[in-house]
Amino acid sequence: MMNRVILVGRLTKDPDLRYTPNGVPVATFTLAVNRSFTNQQGEREADFINVVVWRKPAENAANFLKKGSLAGVDGKIQTRSFDGQDGKKVYITEVVAESVQFLEPKGNSNSSPPKDDGNKRVNDDPFANGGTIDIQDDDLPF
Amino acid sequence: MMNRVILVGRLTKDPDLRYTPNGVPVATFTLAVNRSFTNQQGEREADFINVVVWRKPAENAANFLKKGSLAGVDGKIQTRSFDGQDGKKVYITEVVAESVQFLEPKGNSNSSPPKDDGNKRVNDDPFANGGTIDIQDDDLPF
Amino acid sequence: MMNRVILVGRLTKDPDLRYTPNGVPVATFTLAVNRSFTNQQGEREADFINVVVWRKPAENAANFLKKGSLAGVDGKIQTRSFDGQDGKKVYITEVVAESVQFLEPKGNSNSSPPKDDGNKRVNDDPFANGGTIDIQDDDLPF
């Protein structure tokens, strides 16, 4: 059994950072990954892939990525289901990132600096880890 | 922009082979990929990932894989949407396989032989191609 | 910066398990991965890829894999160099496996049972972990 996904694309919006009742950080975002070929109308389309990240990489993603950022994701496909509001089961397929890579060049944060929305700052420089936002030993305890 | 998925798992059902109006073969199946860790209840869960294959590999998948077969998939994640019966947009995330690998050992087709449901036979031995079911030059013209 | 390798192939020999001076297990083996295409002479060739595994997965690989076993590897490419006996630098490219997957079907250990060469037994059934031989929390402390 093997399950591996690698993506490079651009965030369609700022990451959404939340915390579980136990205080575990979870970030979600959507990556737009342009296809390398065009459709019959000659348009280049994209796949819009939902990504979930847990723990410290979640906080790093929230701190260093924003709408339009070029990011790499290494993780797994996960499927889950829940009961929708109309009583029907909803099936979800998403990518759980094990590491998120910040691929924007150093000076290239466009116009605005990385936003600070009040989350505690975990790491001030994504390049301190070679640009990788990885699972760390000192992550929240689970 | 990069988009790559590699999976190894077991088919939950026999592949479903169809043809487009232009005669292009498309097979779909679901791969159950067991996770390497267990949940809080100590149960091992699986991800159920929908896979689409086009052209000759579709026919090969239909001919050589069946419910329970161990298979490898190398492809891309694709997202698409359509309008559901209740007027709401339905969003789909699936894997488009570029190659499908038959991983069952040679003599191990369980009890029954590979089924033959009347599709024209493209290749009588998946091992003739090292077990790979790949896109071929003589695929249908598109 | 991203670095990901996924392989499925067969061991060319039994894994070689050693221990560092600090007692850390390291296993090495070579995977033969048949190519999906043939050369001009119509022969199918293979790539012979050296794989290194550390810690508990190393012991699991040594216990459950042997010459001819079908195995999956998920890891990274690593390069290193050392000074050869003739004073010239030797450059090595190999795969460091983060997880090793035992893909032989359950009853299919060919003729002989998994060998036991005196290594302490860490896990008696690779399927207890869904066939995955993964890095565990109780690995040696580094």
Added chain:
Amino acid sequence: MMNRVILVGRLTKDPDLRYTPNGVPVATFTLAVNRSFTNQQGEREADFINVVVWRKPAENAANFLKKGSLAGVDGKIQTRSFDGQDGKKVYITEVVAESVQFLEPKGNSNSSPPKDDGNKRVNDDPFANGGTIDIQDDDLPF
């Protein structure tokens, strides 16, 4: 049998473009891929991975990548051997790229424009293909 490699790193030198006696373009370059962790001395090390590309993507790589460019590679590991000058067999492990991705942002070609060393120009804008440098139908015939 599966064999897949995905890399993102920086070119250590300009690509080296050559042509076979039959006129088939081949480019080679080395990708420096920084590791996400540091060694015992607290230094971040890198893996230096040799990459080979054939046909049109080779020409595109030569035209759009240079020393220091951030690039993504999707391909396979290949091993081969030849007889060294001292009569001993030399074993090579390298990556054969199926597609090469130009990840430098559009305006960020540093100081100098993409070099033109006299090769016929195949494509003037790597972004015309969404930044992908892919195998095309009109490649040389093999």
Added chain:
DNA sequence: TTTT
């Protein structure tokens, strides 16, 4: 509900 989508990015450059």
Added chain:
DNA sequence: TTTT
């Protein structure tokens, strides 16, 4: 023989 190595990149930012």
